[in-house]
Amino acid sequence: MPRKDLQSKKLESEKLESVVWKTGEMANVLATVRAFVTDRARAAEDWYFAAKKPTRFWGRVFRVGAILLTAFAALLPMLNEIHRSWQIEKEFTGPALLAETNAAAPPINAVPMLKLEKLLVSRHWLNPVWSTVLLGVAAALLALDRFYGTTSGWVRYVLSAQQLTEALDDFQLAFEAQRLSWGKPEPTPEQALAALAVIQKFLKQVDGIVSDETKTWAAEFTEVVKQLDEQMKLASQAKRQSAIQLTVTNGDQCKPTWKLHVGGRVPEDRVGKEASVEVPGGLYVVRITGEISGKPVQAEKAVNVTAGEIQKVELTLA
Secondary structure, eight states: OOOOOHHHHHHHHHHHHTOOOOTTOHHHHHHHHHHHHHHHHHHHHHHHHHHHHHHHHHHHHHHHHHHHHHHHHHHHHHHHHHHHHHHHHHHHHSHHHHHHHTOSSOOGGGSOHHHHHHHHHHOOSSOTHHHHHHHHHHHHHHHHHHHHTHHHHHHHHHHHHHHHHHHHHHHHHHHHHHHHHHSSSSOOHHHHHHHHHHHHHHHHHHHHHHHHHHHHHHHHHHHHHHHHHHHHHHHHHHHSOEEEEEEETTGGGSSSOEEEEETTSOOEEEOSSEEEEEEOSEEEEEEEEEEETTEEEEEEEEEEEOTTOEEEEEEOOO
16 A cells, blocks of 8 residues: 655645636646646556565565475485485495405395494484474464565555556546547636546546555455464464373272373373373373283273363273
8 A cells, every 4th residue: 555755645635726727727727637646646656566576575585485494394304314325325335344244245134233223213314303393484484474465465566556557558548538639729618527537537546446455455464363363372272281180990909000101201100090191282192001910901092182171081901
């Protein structure tokens, strides 16, 4: 939406209000009114063409950045595998391995299993956790793009500027057609009214283009803010601590303790029939293991925990 200087706008209005319609001077008055509306249209057109440059730049930065980060996050596991295979091949064919096995072409079983296991597990070029970090940053870039309306604003500004240019060209031709119909330099009062109608139609068209763009921006911004508020609310709910309240009907028979496994968390030693553990909302597999009368026993159950609530679970070791 164009943001014109208020003082300049006031001067333009005063200039238009000062015109006086006199016989023999109508052509000059119409020229003044024509200049007023064309200046307003050109000011709006110039603003849109100027405003599209920063939105185009930041829109590209946000979008290209998100694309590159997402692509790298997807490629990271494969790059880690390639790096690990190179390291394994290096260990298999390197001088250290030849000296270790005293063979020109050592068989695979000549490789110490401990070394091979270490290579298979630990040799990452980059920690896989970075995939999640990169995806998070990519999502943040897209959210910034939507919040500031850089990409959508760029499109709106280009379309609005093109519409103003087209409307201005049509108006210039329509007004010249009116002048041609006069047949002489000065128009009659009826011809002056017809020319004013063309000017008024063009001014309404310019104001309509600017108004439509502003309404589109307002609707987009309102929707983005609403979506961001909903996402923040969901994130806040997801972070609220929930809990699993576990009852083991024969837990007191386990000597000395029984182990509690919740998802991928480290097992915990518990005693008695009751236990509780705080967890974020989500789906978990609760598993308990122990010994009763020297016999291994266990039980497990899938539990869906709602954020901020306590989920009660009852199990019996068998």
